[in-house]
Amino acid sequence: MAWNILHGGNDIENGVQNVVEIIREIDPDVILMIETYGSGKIIADSLGYNFHLIAPKGTALDDKGTNLSIFSKFPFGERIDTDYPFYLGGREILINNRKIRFFSNWFHYLPWEDEPEKLGKSAEELLEWEKTGTKYEMQNKVLPYLRKYAANAEFVPMIFGGDLNAPSHLDWGWRL
Template sequence: MLFIPACGQAKTPHSKELKVLSWNIWHGGHSKAYPGTACEAAIGILKKSGADVILMIETYGASPMVADSLGYDHFLISDNLCIYSRYPITDTYTFPDSIGTFNFGGVEIDVDGQPVRLFDTWLHYLPDMRLAPTDQTEQKILAWDDAGTRDDEVRRILSVMRPMLKEADRIPVIMGGDFNVHSHLDWTEATKNLYHHNGAVVGWTVSKEMQKAGFKDSYRELHPDPVKNIGTTWLYDNDDKPTRQDRIDFIYYKGKNIRAVASETYNQELTKPLELNGDKFFYPSDHGFVMTTFKVK
């Protein structure tokens, strides 16, 4: 574990806006399609995004370069996970006796006097969502999904978070990352014949567990109609043609003194540049990223 403070750009004392970005950068920003260092492309996107906090997944050696370039405080949870913050990091959290740091860890930051807790998450990629048996009944689809470890992982995570969730009305909680599974809020009756859902309506277990724990899905809260805005975050190569998939990357939150006011997902084919706030960047990852702006009281 490595916690490195840095002198980041300070927010004005009266600002209570918090912009959080969650991104799996794909093996430290690896890409065979980019002639330079793909991590540099990721850094360019992160800088242009204006994010105050970045929940990074598949960091794999990129952490020092990203932290130095941004000038943010950062907490290296594991080779896989790292959190960067424009605001001071005042505490760090890992729970190695219950859930490994490869899967989960967090920080507490000071947002102009208001503490906020943020957690970075990676759930196992198996069973692979590309192979979901969508031609089967919902019961069989869930049995296929539940045969993996994601359900157990998220339940262990929510268990260790229980004391903090009880305090969420005083200290807001934000939890994001790569969950490697779809959401029940996306696989509805209205979308069953869209997005290659193959007629399936599925109450995916992980997202249901998050909802049961009192978390709000920030993107879906602000884009309630998945027919109009599915919010794709995952791109994979199917033969030699890129194929879009559903959301598997999320930013959840809980607390009465925090609300999401804007949320977008960004993704791009690996062979095309991403246009972001007027600039174009090579896109180095097979995951899209989620960016949610919160207002914190």
């Protein structure tokens, strides 16, 4: 499961408890959590999950400035640290005596357009427009990490998930 809980689940009354209840109902084995912001350890402990905060070693587990975390019903292996822990990090998880590398990520939303098909741009122009924002810069910074681990994925599988802040073209024009 990958889930952006939006500001640690703290924007609504009983938000953290609501997050706990939803996870309890779904019962995933692994969660790549985004926008943890200090509530991840409380959520993991409430559910009995192992908890990994994607942050420099020694960071307080309830640090409200941290974004990403990983929860697992299975034991953790090695940390996978990057120079960009706010938007990419990982952890090996040992499932049935096999290592699998899990990466949680968050990419900035800019540039953003709810309905990019209405910008009057060709597909090629849209792809160039996508390169004008913070998201593209972040993607380029983390690609070397992803390439490194993907090159070895035949031997140690990897799962990459999180919040790409990029709606599918199937979602364009969809409104609540």
